[in-house]
Amino acid sequence: MEQRKKVQKKICDLGKDVLSKINTGKSPFIEIPIRSLSNVVWDEKKGLLKLGENKSKRYFFNVGMARKFMQTFLVASFCNDIVKENIHASIRDMYYNLKRTLGDTHENTFEDQEESNPLIVDLETSLEVLREQLHLIADRKGVVAGNVKIRDRGDLINWSKLGSGGWSIPSTVENIKFEKVNAKFILVIEKNAGFERLHEDRFWKKYNCILVGTGGQAARGTRRLIKRLNQEFKLPVYVLTDSDSYGWYIYSVIKSGSMALAHASEQLGTPSARFIGLTISDIADYNLEKSVIKATDRDIKRAKELLTYPWFDHKEWKREIKLMIQKKIKAEIEALSSRGLKFLSEVYLPEKLKKKEFLP
Amino acid sequence: MEQRKKVQKKICDLGKDVLSKINTGKSPFIEIPIRSLSNVVWDEKKGLLKLGENKSKRYFFNVGMARKFMQTFLVASFCNDIVKENIHASIRDMYYNLKRTLGDTHENTFEDQEESNPLIVDLETSLEVLREQLHLIADRKGVVAGNVKIRDRGDLINWSKLGSGGWSIPSTVENIKFEKVNAKFILVIEKNAGFERLHEDRFWKKYNCILVGTGGQAARGTRRLIKRLNQEFKLPVYVLTDSDSYGWYIYSVIKSGSMALAHASEQLGTPSARFIGLTISDIADYNLEKSVIKATDRDIKRAKELLTYPWFDHKEWKREIKLMIQKKIKAEIEALSSRGLKFLSEVYLPEKLKKKEFLP
Numbered sequence: 001m002e003q004r005k006k007v008q009k010k011i012c013d014l015g016k017d018v019l020s021k022i023n024t025g026k027s028p029f030i031e032i033p034i035r036s037l038s039n040v041v042w043d044e045k046k047g048l049l050k051l052g053e054n055k056s057k058r059y060f061f062n063v064g065m066a067r068k069f070m071q072t073f074l075v076a077s078f079c080n081d082i083v084k085e086n087i088h089a090s091i092r093d094m095y096y097n098l099k100r101t102l103g104d105t106h107e108n109t110f111e112d113q114e115e116s117n118p119l120i121v122d123l124e125t126s127l128e129v130l131r132e133q134l135h136l137i138a139d140r141k142g143v144v145a146g147n148v149k150i151r152d153r154g155d156l157i158n159w160s161k162l163g164s165g166g167w168s169i170p171s172t173v174e175n176i177k178f179e180k181v182n183a184k185f186i187l188v189i190e191k192n193a194g195f196e197r198l199h200e201d202r203f204w205k206k207y208n209c210i211l212v213g214t215g216g217q218a219a220r221g222t223r224r225l226i227k228r229l230n231q232e233f234k235l236p237v238y239v240l241t242d243s244d245s246y247g248w249y250i251y252s253v254i255k256s257g258s259m260a261l262a263h264a265s266e267q268l269g270t271p272s273a274r275f276i277g278l279t280i281s282d283i284a285d286y287n288l289e290k291s292v293i294k295a296t297d298r299d300i301k302r303a304k305e306l307l308t309y310p311w312f313d314h315k316e317w318k319r320e321i322k323l324m325i326q327k328k329i330k331a332e333i334e335a336l337s338s339r340g341l342k343f344l345s346e347v348y349l350p351e352k353l354k355k356k357e358f359l360p
Numbered sequence: 361m362e363q364r365k366k367v368q369k370k371i372c373d374l375g376k377d378v379l380s381k382i383n384t385g386k387s388p389f390i391e392i393p394i395r396s397l398s399n400v401v402w403d404e405k406k407g408l409l410k411l412g413e414n415k416s417k418r419y420f421f422n423v424g425m426a427r428k429f430m431q432t433f434l435v436a437s438f439c440n441d442i443v444k445e446n447i448h449a450s451i452r453d454m455y456y457n458l459k460r461t462l463g464d465t466h467e468n469t470f471e472d473q474e475e476s477n478p479l480i481v482d483l484e485t486s487l488e489v490l491r492e493q494l495h496l497i498a499d500r501k502g503v504v505a506g507n508v509k510i511r512d513r514g515d516l517i518n519w520s521k522l523g524s525g526g527w528s529i530p531s532t533v534e535n536i537k538f539e540k541v542n543a544k545f546i547l548v549i550e551k552n553a554g555f556e557r558l559h560e561d562r563f564w565k566k567y568n569c570i571l572v573g574t575g576g577q578a579a580r581g582t583r584r585l586i587k588r589l590n591q592e593f594k595l596p597v598y599v600l601t602d603s604d605s606y607g608w609y610i611y612s613v614i615k616s617g618s619m620a621l622a623h624a625s626e627q628l629g630t631p632s633a634r635f636i637g638l639t640i641s642d643i644a645d646y647n648l649e650k651s652v653i654k655a656t657d658r659d660i661k662r663a664k665e666l667l668t669y670p671w672f673d674h675k676e677w678k679r680e681i682k683l684m685i686q687k688k689i690k691a692e693i694e695a696l697s698s699r700g701l702k703f704l705s706e707v708y709l710p711e712k713l714k715k716k717e718f719l720p
Contacts, residue, residue, distance in 0.1 A: 090553030093697040096651050140552055143528045152523025163512025168503045168528035192500055193450030291456050337453040
């Protein structure tokens with residue numbers, strides 16, 4: 001409730017600011033942080049990718065900017081309405097809802113979604129709110145299980161009593177209230193099948209943890225949920241991915257944010273997250289040589305890119321990435337199944353947790 | 361429990377049959393239904409795509425078949441083990457688990473997953489069981505909400521008390537026990553965002569239905585869940601997709617099965633399912649002209665293919681498909697948001713349900 005009012009106030013202030021500029025005879029404009037790569041900076045202290053200070057001004061009395069200016073306010077007004085009404089919409093719903101022909105002209109408010117999508121990020125950055133706080137939902141993905149009780153839309157939900165299914169993480173987790181959190185850490189696993197295996201073995205129960213399956217690159221809702229649990233309950237986060245440049249990048253996005261969403265890193269990134277595996281060293285350590293896959297040129301190219309990212313600038317990571325490039329190999333989480341289907345839950349993870357063998 | 365024993369018996373019988381052939385001095389073989397398109401038939405009476413009668417024999421004493429013969433039994437033995445142990449594995453887990461070098465040779469059991477995947481379907485068809493009954497899990501996708509209580513792995517789960525999240529449908533729904541089903545019909549929606557919109561508006565509560573979101577093409581677990589609810593509780597199924605050849609095909613797969621999984625149609629298809637929308641006619645009927653999208657050449661090509669499928673051989677469908685081809689247009693579910701965000705839940709669906717305006 002409180003939060004909705006804050007967001008509405010921010011939107012209204014944006015409008016009032018433009019109105020006051022008009023009243024004083026000035027050309028109205030809004031300031032929007034620049035989101036190109038040149039303005040993405042690595043905040044080493046916080047361990048997060050963030051937007052820099054550069055901003056651009058969008059003027060109303062400018063032939064090249066007037067259309068976008070008008071569109072920005074259509075989007076802002078739409079968000080104000082749905083926040084007020086307390087309903088949510090997808091960005092596609094918004095596009096269709098706002099698309100129309102203006103007055104007696106042949107001018108459409110929007111021609112396609114490519115026009116409306118970036119404006120949402122413009123508003124996120126200039127108002128310093130998350131898209132979810134503007135009540136615009138992103139695609140849901142991700143599932144969770146563990147000894148946790150939450151309250152959501154009035155329902156009391158017990159994450160330990162959902163059978164084989166788990167709780168499907170919605171795109172917006174802002175309004176979830178954690179009623180009881182009984183866990184020592186959070187284990188995030190990139191693969192759905194791995195989640196199901198660990199869930200079936202009741203790993204979360206035996207090791208008193210919260211098990212999160214991301215199903216590939218983690219969705220915004222899933223990243224925000226991890227962040228909230230980490231922050232509000234001081235739970236360590238351990239991430240398990242394939243042993244290759246793409247898996248490692250999935251980890252780094254959960255930890256430090258992404259370049260495309262650098263403006264939202266503070267809300268979505270969990271800088272204290274640690275990497276539990278798989279590493280290239282694991283291949284020899286756990287006798288997985290028979291299960292390695294030859295790395296493609298694309299894998300190697302991506303690995304070389306990781307070497308240039310400051311957030312992978314740790315000797316442990318450099319060692320693993322270089323090993324991958326040098327040996328031209330990679331491995332999947334499922335490679336551990338060559339040692340037995342329960343090897344992951346009964347040997348690999350317990351050993352790593354016991355030895356605290358994590359990468360930064 | 362009963363079911364697991366049945367599956368184990370089928371696997372053992374396959375082994376015994378081969379053994380008895382060896383004992384009588386015959387070259388051992390197994391018979392496997394042919395799965396190429398030429399052997400996929402349309403069962404008009406049942407309203408399902410099915411495999412025809414053609415079978416091929418796989419011999420052990422045949423240079424071209426011996427490797428595959430051996431692999432088939434490795435897979436069968438693996439499945440027998442996990443069914444006995446009552447654990448589940450992904451098909452990738454299985455591949456890694458079975459991959460090894462044979463004795464003193466340089467021969468690997470499998471070179472890659474492309475070798476092991478088709479053998480699972482061979483077993484499904486020749487044993488007449490579902491992959492899920494062999495305890496091999498497929499990727500999970502799909503979410504459900506409604507006035508239903510189920511028991512799964514000992515937990516009692518109430519689908520009406522899961523907040524904004526809904527229940528994430530697992531890949532295997534065979535062992536779910538329906539404790540209480542209070543619903544008049546099942547509404548299946550192709551889009552996640554549409555599911556969230558309807559879920560937020562508590563559509564399932566107002567209209568006493570079960571709401572299923574498939575997130576694109578429905579996963580096996582989701583199709584099986586729909587089928588079980590339809591069959592065991594005589595619930596009508598209505599499917600809502602985009603108005604285009606791909607959306608309509610998603611509907612037809614839920615209803616009649618797919619060519620690739622023709623052997624599993626009896627378990628996965630729901631022939632009594634009806635199509636609630638969107639149709640091309642809806643565009644004019646609901647003033648959505650401003651929200652249509654130009655159909656691409658690929659869309660049109662796909663639409664022309666649908667016209668050749670016997671399961672679309674209904675005058676209502678031919679009319680809609682021809683309208684699409686002729687007008688070269690399509691529309692998304694979200695187009696209804698141009699009439700207001702709650703138009704779908706408060707006007708469109710209630711009207712269609714009241715008028716019983718369904719396509720066959």
